[in-house]
Amino acid sequence: MIVAALAVPFVVGLLLMVTQARVSGPYAAGIGAAAMAAALVLYALVWEGRDVVSGEVDVAWIDPLGARLHLGVTAVSWPFVLMTAGIGVLCCLWLVADDTAPALVGLVLVITASAMGVFSSLDLLLLFVFFELALIPMWFVIAGGRDSGSGEARRAATRFLLFTVSGSALLLVGIVLVARDSGSLDMTVIAGGPVVAAVLIVLGFAVKTPVVPLHTWLPDAHSIAPTVGSVLLAAVFLKLGTYGLILGSLLLPDSFAEVAPYLAIAGAIGIVWSGFACYAQDDLKRLVAYSSVGHMGFVVIAISTRSEVGLAAAVFGSVAHGIVTALLFFAAGSMKDRYGTTSMSAIRRGLYGRAPWLAVVFVFAAVASLGLPGLAGFWGELLSLRAAYEVGVVLTRPVAWTALGLALLGIALTTAYFVRAIRLLAQGEPTRQDADRDLDRREVVVMGALVVAAVVLGLWPRTVLHLVDGGFDETVTYHGSYQPLDGS
Amino acid sequence: MSIPVDWVQTGPAVIVMVGAVVGLMVDAFYPRRTWLGSGLPATVATVAAGVELIARHDDNGAPIFALSLIVLVGTLFVVVASNIMNFENAIPPGEYHFLLLSSASGALLMVSARDLVTLIVALELLSLPSIALVGLRQGDRVAIRSAWTFFLASVVSTAVTLMGISLLYGITGTLDYVRLGEGLSRSDLPDSVVAVAVVLTLVGLLFKLGAVPFHAWIPDTYAGASVMVAGYLSAVSKAAALGALLMVLDVALPYSRETWQPLVAIVAAATMTIGNLGALRQSDAIGLLAWSSIAQAGFLLAPAAALFTLHGLSAPVQYLAVYVLANLVAFAALAVVLRLRGSTRFDELRGLARTDPWMGLPLVFAILTLAGFPPAVIGLVAKYVVIRPVVDGDDVWLAVVMAVNVMLGLAYYLRLVVILLARPEGERYVSPSPPFSVRIAKTTVLLGTAGLIALSAWPDLLLSHLP
Numbered sequence: 001m002i003v004a005a006l007a008v009p010f011v012v013g014l015l016l017m018v019t020q021a022r023v024s025g026p027y028a029a030g031i032g033a034a035a036m037a038a039a040l041v042l043y044a045l046v047w048e049g050r051d052v053v054s055g056e057v058d059v060a061w062i063d064p065l066g067a068r069l070h071l072g073v074t075a076v077s078w079p080f081v082l083m084t085a086g087i088g089v090l091c092c093l094w095l096v097a098d099d100t101a102p103a104l105v106g107l108v109l110v111i112t113a114s115a116m117g118v119f120s121s122l123d124l125l126l127l128f129v130f131f132e133l134a135l136i137p138m139w140f141v142i143a144g145g146r147d148s149g150s151g152e153a154r155r156a157a158t159r160f161l162l163f164t165v166s167g168s169a170l171l172l173v174g175i176v177l178v179a180r181d182s183g184s185l186d187m188t189v190i191a192g193g194p195v196v197a198a199v200l201i202v203l204g205f206a207v208k209t210p211v212v213p214l215h216t217w218l219p220d221a222h223s224i225a226p227t228v229g230s231v232l233l234a235a236v237f238l239k240l241g242t243y244g245l246i247l248g249s250l251l252l253p254d255s256f257a258e259v260a261p262y263l264a265i266a267g268a269i270g271i272v273w274s275g276f277a278c279y280a281q282d283d284l285k286r287l288v289a290y291s292s293v294g295h296m297g298f299v300v301i302a303i304s305t306r307s308e309v310g311l312a313a314a315v316f317g318s319v320a321h322g323i324v325t326a327l328l329f330f331a332a333g334s335m336k337d338r339y340g341t342t343s344m345s346a347i348r349r350g351l352y353g354r355a356p357w358l359a360v361v362f363v364f365a366a367v368a369s370l371g372l373p374g375l376a377g378f379w380g381e382l383l384s385l386r387a388a389y390e391v392g393v394v395l396t397r398p399v400a401w402t403a404l405g406l407a408l409l410g411i412a413l414t415t416a417y418f419v420r421a422i423r424l425l426a427q428g429e430p431t432r433q434d435a436d437r438d439l440d441r442r443e444v445v446v447m448g449a450l451v452v453a454a455v456v457l458g459l460w461p462r463t464v465l466h467l468v469d470g471g472f473d474e475t476v477t478y479h480g481s482y483q484p485l486d487g488s
Numbered sequence: 489m490s491i492p493v494d495w496v497q498t499g500p501a502v503i504v505m506v507g508a509v510v511g512l513m514v515d516a517f518y519p520r521r522t523w524l525g526s527g528l529p530a531t532v533a534t535v536a537a538g539v540e541l542i543a544r545h546d547d548n549g550a551p552i553f554a555l556s557l558i559v560l561v562g563t564l565f566v567v568v569a570s571n572i573m574n575f576e577n578a579i580p581p582g583e584y585h586f587l588l589l590s591s592a593s594g595a596l597l598m599v600s601a602r603d604l605v606t607l608i609v610a611l612e613l614l615s616l617p618s619i620a621l622v623g624l625r626q627g628d629r630v631a632i633r634s635a636w637t638f639f640l641a642s643v644v645s646t647a648v649t650l651m652g653i654s655l656l657y658g659i660t661g662t663l664d665y666v667r668l669g670e671g672l673s674r675s676d677l678p679d680s681v682v683a684v685a686v687v688l689t690l691v692g693l694l695f696k697l698g699a700v701p702f703h704a705w706i707p708d709t710y711a712g713a714s715v716m717v718a719g720y721l722s723a724v725s726k727a728a729a730l731g732a733l734l735m736v737l738d739v740a741l742p743y744s745r746e747t748w749q750p751l752v753a754i755v756a757a758a759t760m761t762i763g764n765l766g767a768l769r770q771s772d773a774i775g776l777l778a779w780s781s782i783a784q785a786g787f788l789l790a791p792a793a794a795l796f797t798l799h800g801l802s803a804p805v806q807y808l809a810v811y812v813l814a815n816l817v818a819f820a821a822l823a824v825v826l827r828l829r830g831s832t833r834f835d836e837l838r839g840l841a842r843t844d845p846w847m848g849l850p851l852v853f854a855i856l857t858l859a860g861f862p863p864a865v866i867g868l869v870a871k872y873v874v875i876r877p878v879v880d881g882d883d884v885w886l887a888v889v890m891a892v893n894v895m896l897g898l899a900y901y902l903r904l905v906v907i908l909l910a911r912p913e914g915e916r917y918v919s920p921s922p923p924f925s926v927r928i929a930k931t932t933v934l935l936g937t938a939g940l941i942a943l944s945a946w947p948d949l950l951l952s953h954l955p
Contacts, residue, residue: 060948061947061948062869062948062951063951064948064952065873065876065951125872128868129862129868132868133862133863136861136905139902140909158902161898161902162895162898162899165894165895165898169892169894170888170891172871172872172894173875173879173888175872176872176875176879176887177879179876180880196884
C-alpha cells in the first residue's frame with residue numbers, strides 16, 4: 001500500500017512534467033490534488049497500531065551494500081507522513097488558479113512524494129535517496145516562481161541547494177560510518193554508532209532544520225519562492241530535518257548524547273535570534289520565514305533532551321508548525337496575489353476593514369503560531385519547555401535550564417513581533433487600495449482546512465500525542481530490536 | 489630474460505591489436521570515406537575481444553576481468569560514437585581507428601601486466617597512439633599544440649617512472665610483481681631508497697590518471713582533441729591507468745604501504761578539490777568535463793588509499809564502471825551537439841533538453857550521474873561505494889573531504905543541468921533531419937543512457953556482478 005501511495009504522486013507528477021502545455025493549469029492541479037488525496041487516504045489506511053511497523057515492505061535492493069527497499073511507517077513517522085500528504089493536497093488545490101503551469105504541479109507532486117518517501121523509509125540509503133530526490137525539483141520551484149528570471153531568485157535557490165547538499169554529503173559519510181559499525185543500513189537492525197557519525201548526521205540534518213548558525217539559506221529561499229514553494233519548504237522540508245534529528249537520537253542513542261548539549265544551546269539561540277530578526281522585518285514572508293527558525297528551535301531543544309516528553313514535543317511541534325506556518329504562508333500568498341508585494345508597509349493597515357476574512361485568517365494563524373492555548377502551536381512549545389525543565393536523560397541541568405531560560409525569552413519576543421505584525425496589517429484605520437478583495441472560494445477551502453486542523457490539534461492534542469506518549473521505551477518500535485537508552 | 493605469455497590475459501589485447509592492423513590494411517587497399525565502413529574491423533575486433541574475454545573468464549583475477557571489460561566496452565562505445573565525424577574530412581578514418589585500437593590494446597595489456605617491463609611497454613603503447621590521435625586533426629594548430637603538451641608531459645612522466653622502476657630493480661633484483669612484493673618485504677632494505685623508488689614508480693601512473701600535481705595537461709589536451717578522443721582519454725585511458733595502479737599497489741607494493749598510503753590519500757584529496765575548483769570557472773561544457781574528470785580521478789584514487797580493507801579493491805573498479813559510462817555518454821552527446829550546432833559553450837546549450845530532448849535529457853542524466861544525485865541513483869550509490877572503504881580504513885578526514893567535494897561538484901554540475909533545462913531564448917531551434925551517421929551516434933548515447941537508467945533502477949546489477 002505504501003508503494004502505491006508513493007508511486008501515484010510520483011507517476012502523476014512526472015506525467016504532468018512531460019505533458020507540459022497539453023493540459024491546462026487548473027486541470028493539472030485538480031489531477032494533482034486527486035493524486036495527493038489518494039496518497040493521503042492510502043497512508044491513513046495503512047496504520048496498524050503504534051507498536052508495530054505499519055504497512056511494511058521489505059525487498060532486496062543492493063545486496064553488496066546491505067541496502068534494502070524497506071518501507072513502513074512507525075508511530076513517529078506516521079504523523080509526519082499524513083501532514084505532508086495533507087499539505088500536498090492543499091498545495092495542489094491552491095494551484096487551481098488560471099495562471100498555473102502544469103509543470104509546477106508536477107514538481108509539487110514529486111517533492112511531496114519524495115518527502116513522504118523519506119518519512120516512510122526504514123533503510124538509511126533509501127532515505128538518503130529520497131532526501132536528495134526532492135532537492136532539484138525544489139530548486140526549480142524556488143527559482144522559477146513569479147519572479148523567475150531574476151538573478152535574486154536563482155541565487156537564493158542555489159544557496160538553498162548548496163547548503164542542503166553540503167549537509168547531506170556529511171550525512172552520507174555519517175551513514176557510511178553507521179553502516180560500517182552495525183553491518184547494516186536497516187533502521188530495525190542498527191544499534192548505535194560512533195560519535196563522529198552522530199556529529200555528521202546531526203550536522204547534515206541541522207542544515208535542513210535549520211539550526212543556527214546554519215540557517216542563513218532559509219530567509220531568502222522562503223521569501224522569494226512562490227507561495228506553494230514557501231509552504232512546502234516550511235511545512236515539509238524543515239520537517240525532513242527534525243525527523244532526521246529524531247531518527248539520529250533514536251538510532252545512535254549514546255553518541256547522540258555527546259552532541260545533545262550543543263544542539264540544545266544552538267536551538268535556544270535560534271529562538272532568541274529569530275525573535276529579534278522577526279521584529280525588524282517589514283516583509284511578511286521574511287517574518288514568517290525567520291519565525292520558523294524559532295519554532296524549529298523549540299523542536300530541537302525537545303529532541304536534544306531525549307526524553308519521553310521531548311519526543312512527544314518534537315513530533316507534535318513539527319506537525320503543528322507544518323500546519324500553522326503553511327496557513328501563514330498561504331495568507332501571505334493571498335496578500336501577494338492582491339498587492340503584488342508582501343511588504344507590510346506597502347499593504348498598509350486596516351485589513352479588518354478592507355478584507356475582513358483574510359485579516360481574520362491571518363490573525364488566527366499569527367496567534368496560533370505564537371502559541372495561544374487552545375490552538376496547535378501551544379502544545380508543542382509547552383511540552384518542549386517541560387522537557388527542558390525536566391532536563392531529560394542526556395542533558396545536564398545547567399544546559400537544559402539555560403536553554404529553558406532563552407526559550408522563555410523567545411516566547412515573549414515571538415508574542416511581541418506577531419502582535420506588531422497584527423497591528424501593522426490587520427488593525428488601524430483602513431487605507432483602501434484598489435486591490436482590496438476578500439478570500440475567494442479556493443482560498444477559503446485551503447485556509448479553512450488548515451484552520452480546522454489547527455483547532456483540532458489545539459483542542460485534542462492527544463490525536464497526535466497518544467502515538468508517542470510511551471516515549472522512547474515503548475513507542476518507537478523498529479520491530480522491537482531497537483534498544484532504548486535507559487541511562488544505564 | 490624470457491617473458492612467459494599468458495594467453496588468458498593477453499588474448500583480448502592481441503585480438504584488438506590484430507583488428508587494428510587489419511583495419512589499417514583494409515584502409516590501405518580499399519580506402520573508404522565513410523566511418524561506418526572503416527570502423528567495421530575495429531567494431532568486430534572489439535566485440536571479438538569481449539567474447540574472448542568473457543569466454544576465458546574464471547573467478548581468479550576478477551578485478552582484471554572487470555577492468556578489461558570496462559576498457560573494451562568503453563572502446564566499443566568510442567568506435568561507434570565516432571561515426572559522428574563522418575564526412576567531416578578533418579580526420580582520416582583509417583588511421584583514426586588504427587590508432588584507437590592500438591591504444592586500446594595497450595590499455596588492455598596495462599591492466600593485465602604482471603611485471604614492470606610489460607607495464608612500461610603497455611603504458612607507451614597506450615600513450616603514443618593517443619598522442620597521435622590528439623594531433624590527428626588536419627590543419628588544426630590547436631590540436632598540434634595540445635598533442636605537443638601531451639607528448640612532453642607523457643614522456644617526462646614515463647622517464648620518471650623508469651627511474652623508479654630501475655631503483656626497484658636495483659633493490660630487489662626482479663621486476664615481477666609477485667616477487668617484487670616478496671623482495672620488498674625484507675626488513676633490511678634502506679627505507680629512504682625504497683620510498684623514493686615507490687614514489688617515482690607511481691608518478692607515471694598518476695600522470696595517466698590525471699591526478700594532481702600531474703593534471704595540467706588534461707584541460708589543454710581535451711580542448712584541442714576532437715570530442716570523442718577526449719572522451720576516450722577521460723574514460724579508457726583513465727581506466728587503464730587506474731587498473732595498473734591498483735595492481736601495482738596491491739600485488740607489488742603491499743609492504744611499502746606506509747610509504748604510499750598517505751601519499752595516495754593526500755593526492756586523492758588534492759585532486760578532487762583542485763579539479764572541482766577548476767571546473768567551477770568553466771563556461772564551456774567540454775572544459776567543464778575536462779576539469780570534472782580530474783576531480784573524478786580523485787574519487788577513483790581515494791579508495792585506493794584504503795586498498796586493503798574489505799572493499800578496497802572492488803570499490804574503485806565499480807566507481808570506474810559508472811564513471812566511464814556516464815562520461816562517455818556525456819562526451820558523445822556533446823560531440824553530437826558540436827556537430828549540429830558548432831559550439832558546446834553554455835549559451836549554445838541553453839534549453840537543449842527542451843529543444844532536443846533526445847540529446848538534452850541523456851546529457852542531463854549523465855551529468856547527474858557524475859554528480860551523484862538522484863534521480864541518477866547509480867551515481868549516488870557509486871559515491872557511497874567509494875566512501876565506504878575510506879571510512880573502513882579509518883580515514884574519516886578523507887571521507888569528509890570527499891563529502892565537501894561532492895557538494896563542490898554539484899555546484900557546477902547543477903549549473904550545467906539548469907542551463908540545459910532552462911527555457912531557450914529566441915526562436916525554437918529546429919534541427920534539420922540528421923544524416924545517418926549522426927543518428928548512429930545518437931543511438932549510442934541513448935543506449936548508454938538506457939544502461940545508466942537501468943543501473944539506477946537496480947544498482948545490484950552492477951554491484952553484484954563486477955568483482
